[in-house]
Structure formats: structure tokens, C-alpha cells
Amino acid sequence: MAEAGHATYRGHIVSHMDRRALADFLRSSRARVTPADVGLPQGHRRRTPGLRREEVAQLAYISVDHYTRLEQARGRHPSPRVLSGIARALRLTDQERARLFQLAGEREENDAAGPVREVQSSTLNLIDRLGDAAAIVVDSTCRVVAWNPLAAALLEDFSALAPGQERNLIRRYFLHPDPYLRHYGMGASDRFAVTAVSYLRMAVTRYPDNRELKNLVAELVAGSEGFARLWESQQFRIDHHLRQTVRHPQVGAIDLDFDILTVPGQEQQVVIFTAEPDSPAYRSLQLLKVIGTQRMTAET
The missing domain is CATH 1.10.260.40 (lambda repressor-like DNA-binding domains)
Structure with missing residues (x-):
């Protein structure tokens, strides 16, 4: 009682x-x-x-x-x-x-020392049910922490990457040695860059003593003049809807909308890539579903 x-x-x-x-x-x-x-x-x-x-x-x-x-x-x-x-x-x-x-009448708990990486089952169920859309979940540092099969086919097989730095989208965007692979065939996007840096800026504000975040920012500042300029400029803008052309190596150019949805209380974002039904881009995503399935079947 x-x-x-x-x-x-x-x-x-x-x-x-x-x-x-x-x-x-x-x-x-x-x-x-x-x-x-x-x-x-x-x-x-x-x-x-x-x-x-x-x-x-x-x-x-x-x-x-x-x-x-x-x-x-x-x-x-x-x-x-x-x-x-x-x-x-x-x-x-x-x-x-x-x-x-x-x-608030609440018993205080020790606060997390860093970004939330555990993904709620409801969020995982959501992205799994989005069969016609590619979806990823990123934490407050832009690290990919969950994805559905179509996202793996559209972007890359995240399960083949190390869970840490290699799955971090902002690190990939600014530091990947191959300019083409750096942006998943989307080309440089100033709006994406400012949004990603803005999320990282908020993470540093929330976790000022987190060593991982300090190291990530230091690495980005040292390795990318573009990031260093954005970081010093104090620009802050978060776009929740963008449109990009993804040039996929197997199916060619795909014109996609992507929306960024916040998971309440988790400090995580769900990024959903969609196309108009019956459009060429939609048919390309359907083809990617088949290609992705065949590739995974061949690898197992």
C-alpha cells in the first residue's frame, strides 16, 4: 500500500x-x-x-x-x-x-549522463510498420540508433557499421573521406547541416560534462572547416521537413520528402523518407524493397 x-x-x-x-x-x-x-x-x-x-x-x-x-x-x-x-x-x-x-511530488532520480540510446518498443514498432517509407531513429547527437529495412536499402546497412562513430550522421556528413558517400548521394545540403549542428548544440547544452560530446565536437572542429564555421557562427535552425534527391547507386535518382518527428521524453528523432504514391520515386522505393530483401537473403 x-x-x-x-x-x-x-x-x-x-x-x-x-x-x-x-x-x-x-x-x-x-x-x-x-x-x-x-x-x-x-x-x-x-x-x-x-x-x-x-x-x-x-x-x-x-x-x-x-x-x-x-x-x-x-x-x-x-x-x-x-x-x-x-x-x-x-x-x-x-x-x-x-x-x-x-x-512536482516526484522522487528525484540520477539524470542520464549522456544522450538516450535505448529506443522505446512503440517507436520500433512504428518504423517497422512503415513498409513504404524508409525510417531511422537518431539520438540527440545524430547517431542512428534504429532503422527499418527500407532505410538500410536506401542509405546503408547500419548493422554492418560500428555502433559508435560510424553510425553518426553528422560525423559522416562532415568527415567522411569520400564526398559522394558522405551525403548518401544527396549532395551538400546547408539546411541539413544547420539542423544537424543545431541538434548537436542542444545536446552539448543538456550534457555539458559529457566526454563523448566534447570529443565529437573537438574532432569535428579540427577535421572540418565547414563544421567549425557553423559551430562558431551560433546559427540555430531546425527544419522538420526537407526535400532531397537521393542518387542511389542501383536505382538512380529518387526525389524524396523527409520529415523529422520528435519522440517525446526520449531526446530522439524519427526521420521518415517518403514519396508520392504511384510516382517514379515511389516505384523506386518499391524496387529498393525487393533489392534489399534479395541482398539480405544472399548474405545470410
Whole structure:
């Protein structure tokens, strides 16, 4: 049974959530953080000091609606992962972080020291069901952590690569020795580069002491003038929809849309490559499904 004055939530005991005090704490904490503190551009027409609600939500990898409801004292009970994301986004001290968890009525857990690499089963099921679309899951450093068979046929067999640096898309984009293979036949894309660097910038903000991230940034700065310029420029832009022509070595040019969807609370993105039904690009993807299946069957 739960202890007196407590409730059982998601399998563990939590205390009472003080919605009004939590809302006040979030608003005051948000007002103290400037865009520059978290690597965001200042922009124009800021009516209030500090970050905007949507910026906190983006940095915490939660929905704007969820965060807004918490600030308005009408939100549902936030999970430890959501609270950890908010604490990082607002640059809370250890004492402030403990206060955040206390007001939320949640037992504080040790925060992850680095990017989340475990993919939820629901996300894996989603990309597996996308039979006519190529889909990958990337973590906050742009490392591929899951993919479906069509993505392997379109891009490459990620299972044949080392799980670390070789599966990192941003490292491949800037450091691969072969310029053609570097971009999976898509050619250089400034929009992709700025988006990828922006995700990496957010990861460094969330995990400032993570050695892997420090080493990755140092390697990219030292090995790529293009990355170094972007990193120093402080450009920040995330495009959730792009259109690219992929020049595949077996089926030729494929005009594809790709959309980037955020997995709430996981700091991961699902990248989905699609084509209009019955278009030449769609038929090329269907052919790739067959080619990929034949290649995997021949290799087993």
C-alpha cells in the first residue's frame, strides 16, 4: 500500500504535487535564462525576459502544450524524465533541480549522463510498420540508433557499421573521406547541416560534462572547416521537413520528402523518407524493397 499522504504513480510512490508553486517556480526560472545561455539566437520582439515557453519545451524535448499546462498550474503529473529535461533546459542548479522534483511530488532520480540510446518498443514498432517509407531513429547527437529495412536499402546497412562513430550522421556528413558517400548521394545540403549542428548544440547544452560530446565536437572542429564555421557562427535552425534527391547507386535518382518527428521524453528523432504514391520515386522505393530483401537473403 502507498504511504499516508502519498500516491502510487507509474509503479512507485510519489508525494503531493503542488501545482501552483510548481507553476510559479517554472515561470521565475524561465525568466532568468537568456537565449544566449542555452545557445539560442536572441531574435527580436521579445516581450518578456528569458526564454519563451516553446523554447523551453524544445530544449526539454516535450510538447509545448505539456509545458504550458505546467506553468498554468493545470498540467498532469510530469514524469522524472520530463522533469530532468526541464531542469536541463532551465539550467537549474542541483538545489533548484531538487526543488523542482519536490514541487512536482516526484522522487528525484540520477539524470542520464549522456544522450538516450535505448529506443522505446512503440517507436520500433512504428518504423517497422512503415513498409513504404524508409525510417531511422537518431539520438540527440545524430547517431542512428534504429532503422527499418527500407532505410538500410536506401542509405546503408547500419548493422554492418560500428555502433559508435560510424553510425553518426553528422560525423559522416562532415568527415567522411569520400564526398559522394558522405551525403548518401544527396549532395551538400546547408539546411541539413544547420539542423544537424543545431541538434548537436542542444545536446552539448543538456550534457555539458559529457566526454563523448566534447570529443565529437573537438574532432569535428579540427577535421572540418565547414563544421567549425557553423559551430562558431551560433546559427540555430531546425527544419522538420526537407526535400532531397537521393542518387542511389542501383536505382538512380529518387526525389524524396523527409520529415523529422520528435519522440517525446526520449531526446530522439524519427526521420521518415517518403514519396508520392504511384510516382517514379515511389516505384523506386518499391524496387529498393525487393533489392534489399534479395541482398539480405544472399548474405545470410
